[in-house]
Amino acid sequence: MGIPNKTKLIIIASGKPKIWDKFPDLGPVKASEAYTGTFHCLSKTYAEKFADSYLILSPKYGFLRPDDLVAEPYDVRFTMKGTSEATIQLEELKRMWRGLQINPTELVPMLGGEKFRGLLSSITDNKQTFDFPLTGFSGIGVMQQKLKQAIESGIPLNSAK
Secondary structure, eight states: OOOTTOEEEEEEEOOSOBGGGTOTTOOOEEHHHHBOOHHHHHHHHHHHHHEEEEEEEETTTEEEOTTSEEOSOOOOOOBTTBOOTTSOOHHHHHHHHHHHTOOTTSEEEEESOTHHHHHHHHHTTTOSEEEOTTTTSSSHHHHHHHHHHHHHHTOOOOOOO
């Protein structure tokens, strides 16, 4: 029996812990292997279970497919205002998004906090509808618990608007 209402695409956040923290001499790795934090790993497992594909949103590289290469470790974050001088720039993110050719009527879930709402809205000029099923929870620990419950139960998250 398949997953009910399996979505086409989920976007997940990259995260600070990376494989180079444990293996500093490792060269470039696939994006699916680069990010090792608990929240990212739970998000990836969730996306693999409930979606046909997923993208990792990186503040350095932008939208990554699981097989895209991440060349080296980095320590850059999106802010509540979105991009900064240290991150990939908004125009490049917009160009990448257009290249993905995602149907603008498709509802795209984003597994991440509130800061991604404004960023994705800016990237898509409000032309794409996103769902943020983890916003509204009181911190990353609760978000991780909700992801674990969904994975274990096989029931996808409902939007917590």
